[in-house]
Amino acid sequence: VNRVLVTGGTGFIGRHVLGPLVQRGFEVHAVGRRAGDAPDVRWHEADLLDGERRAALVTEVGASHLLHLAWHAEHGKFWTAPENVDWVGATSQLVREFAAGGGLRAVLAGSCAEYDWSAASPLSESASALRPATLYGVSKDATRRVVERLVDESAWGRIFFLYGPGEDERRLVSGVARRLVAGEPAAVSEGTQLRDFLHVSDVASAFVALLDSDVTGAVNIASGQGVAVRDVAATIARAAGREDLLNVGTLPMRPDDPRELVADVRRLESEVGWSPSLALDAGISETVAWWRRMSR
């Protein structure tokens, strides 16, 4: 039986990978600073930044597969947070320890922030330039370079833009949905920039498919569709039935915001054999419904 060690299992993406991993027949071990709650998952409480604890846990679990989603993710601050450096070291060491203990295949969470954001979309794993502009992007990029040498078989899922229930409410989709559901006005920018959004449960599902494949190297985890941020906001407003409360253009556009960040998803579709199950409309409706339940 394949035994997988999942990090970040209580996180925004991580909580959606556990069920699908169990369904695919993995024996699932999840690690977090606090244990979570999911059927048929064995929880291990550990801080992955504690080197001794981490090494002991890796030995104890003896996993054949690793799905590493944990990272410093504090909203708004993670781009430049010094904690990124902690995760470069901890991630590299984790993979080294996993490989030394007989681990076979590792899949890790990367980011579209590794790409040069001035390059033309769609951003391709093989053809687009890497030029991270933030400490977060640099740290992910550097970590990938080390990890690729440490384990025989590894893949690196580059996450683009995601949304869904449970997202930090200061982020675009959550922020607009929460306010509109609460009957408050929501201000957004002109929002003409195109972004590649994927529902968090699809992001998780793609990671599970990638783990359960033999594809190696960087793989974009995205929809392949560019949607204008203003259209995302309008879709939320329609789902909430509060188009009257959406004020488009009242916030400024950031001058350095790239016009288009959309993924080339051919590797994900043809090599991994995965495509999204939720269209943007459906995913947004589900997210708005979740905020409605939360506000009761």
Add this chain to the structure above:
Amino acid sequence: VNRVLVTGGTGFIGRHVLGPLVQRGFEVHAVGRRAGDAPDVRWHEADLLDGERRAALVTEVGASHLLHLAWHAEHGKFWTAPENVDWVGATSQLVREFAAGGGLRAVLAGSCAEYDWSAASPLSESASALRPATLYGVSKDATRRVVERLVDESAWGRIFFLYGPGEDERRLVSGVARRLVAGEPAAVSEGTQLRDFLHVSDVASAFVALLDSDVTGAVNIASGQGVAVRDVAATIARAAGREDLLNVGTLPMRPDDPRELVADVRRLESEVGWSPSLALDAGISETVAWWRRMSR
């Protein structure tokens, strides 16, 4: 006064930087697992892989400059040693702590192993592809990417091939010199491959000049001259007066050994304003003389 924290101060290169730093007016603090011995240098005993100790030391010293030479360097094994991963983390954290404590300028030891060795020489910081083929090279390359984001002003000295007194006797120049001086035969390969050799005291002198400049980014630390390995061996034999004991061609060439690894040194010469003081003949003679003294 500029206060510099030197790591690896008891190492092959490190022991040659301390005097020149003092001469340039730096207040020199050296850190090592064991204290060394050099005039006007304050020694701090610390293992840089011990995170708490390292952070405390950085705070205690409060240096304006950092010269980081320490790394895992076990002969023959360092190319693939898992300890490289320790140094990715420790180096990144060291620079982060240095910057957080008000540090202004950091210079770190990189390697020609960061380049694509199938690229044409001379290897240039701006024009040649990076494609490290070993965990050592990957780790140096990844560390550089992180470090560049962590401190306002940093430079990265890419060391090519070095030699000199005190080098591990299993390496080419030391090995041949020691055997010939001892009256034993020395076997080398056909040695037609061209390499860029620099005497260790010149390597150290270049690092000191780089630290004391305002040049940033990657800078090759090398002579710019390609010399056939067989000619290096012949120079050693002449200096030792034992050309009769040198057997060229009796060891096999490694099939994957690049034909030429020579640095473009224009940044070092024109921007840093530094050039080697020891020609290869003179440096080899000095090294052979050192082995003669050691063998008495």
